[in-house]
Amino acid sequence: MGSPLAAGAAPAARPAGAPVLSVAGLTCAIGGAVIVSDVSFDVAPGEFVAVIGPNGAGKTSLFNLLSGLLPATGGTVTLDGTDITGASPAVRARRGLGRTFQSSSVFAGLGVRENVRLAAQARLGGSLRPWQRVRGSDRAYEVAERALTRVGLDRRGDALAGALSHGDKRKLELAILLATDPAVVLLDEPMAGVSTEEVAGLTQVIADVHREEGRTVLMVEHHMDVLLGLADRVAVMHHGSLLALDTPARVTGDPAVQEAYLGDQL
Numbered sequence: 354m355g356s357p358l359a360a361g362a363a364p365a366a367r368p369a370g371a372p373v374l375s376v377a378g379l380t381c382a383i384g385g386a387v388i389v390s391d392v393s394f395d396v397a398p399g400e401f402v403a404v405i406g407p408n409g410a411g412k413t414s415l416f417n418l419l420s421g422l423l424p425a426t427g428g429t430v431t432l433d434g435t436d437i438t439g440a441s442p443a444v445r446a447r448r449g450l451g452r453t454f455q456s457s458s459v460f461a462g463l464g465v466r467e468n469v470r471l472a473a474q475a476r477l478g479g480s481l482r483p484w485q486r487v488r489g490s491d492r493a494y495e496v497a498e499r500a501l502t503r504v505g506l507d508r509r510g511d512a513l514a515g516a517l518s519h520g521d522k523r524k525l526e527l528a529i530l531l532a533t534d535p536a537v538v539l540l541d542e543p544m545a546g547v548s549t550e551e552v553a554g555l556t557q558v559i560a561d562v563h564r565e566e567g568r569t570v571l572m573v574e575h576h577m578d579v580l581l582g583l584a585d586r587v588a589v590m591h592h593g594s595l596l597a598l599d600t601p602a603r604v605t606g607d608p609a610v611q612e613a614y615l616g617d618q619l
């Protein structure tokens with residue numbers, strides 16, 4: 354699963370055929386409430402797993418546990434054969450686990466290219482001070498340009514990030530993520546706030562990141578129609594537990610899943 358975007362990806366420690374991400378008994382209890390309960394699943398290298406579930410089901414909490422923003426109170430997370438359960442978000446990111454957030458997280462006052470270059474420079478070990486020319490900064494520009502081309506924003510590099518449409522901001526977030534060269538990409542509702550006209554373009558970008566770059570993707574998304582063409586498997590969260598994990602067709606036909614949605618559109 355070589356990545357074309359940046360050098361320095363850690364070599365995989367896992368044997369051939371082993372999962373790139375393995376979650377076992379993952380649990381998070383906060384103040385007596387169990388918000389993620391005994392969740393176990395494996396993700397194969399290059400697989401696309403969608404995570405769905407009704408509001409409050411625990412999807413974002415699961416991503417927070419995977420990316421280290423929320424401490425697990427039980428269970429383990431293994432990335433590329435290494436137990437990362439207690440690792441900080443920064444260590445997980447360095448080991449190849451990257452994520453986007455439900456709300457936009459770009460520097461609105463900086464240029465589009467600068468947003469991506471800063472991420473690339475941080476990944477390459479340079480300074481985060483954009484006014485400093487440092488070792489590796491040319492390489493950071495190259496990585497940034499490639500990531501912007503991948504998401505179709507290469508012609509908007511000089512624009513202010515805050516001036517982009519919602520859909521383009523989401524593409525920029527993806528470019529920022531790609532500049533850090535993650536093997537496993539966690540996308541938390543990338544279509545949130547995106548106009549109907551922009552959904553198809555963004556879906557295509559995500560499909561390309563998955564298929565052409567061979568990155569493993571986990572994506573929280575409410576719209577099943579978006580997921581159907583993308584996901585190899587769909588994980589259904591309900592009341593903090595993993596209710597189902599199967600192909601999109603089997604999941605949508607599962608009576609327990611339909612019951613969880615209580616007639617809401619899947």
Ligand SMILES: Nc1ncnc2c1ncn2[C@@H]1O[C@H](COP(=O)(O)OP(=O)(O)OP(=O)(O)O)[C@@H](O)[C@H]1O
Nearest residue numbers: 383386388406407408409410411412413414415590
């Ligand atoms: N830090 C926290 N402290 C206490 N409760 C929390 C915390 N984070 C999440 N929760 C609770 O955990 C449950 C799951 O929330 P989460 O945001 O993970 O659900 P979700 O499936 O992502 O929902 P949505 O689709 O609405 O984004 C909710 O009841 C939420 O209130």
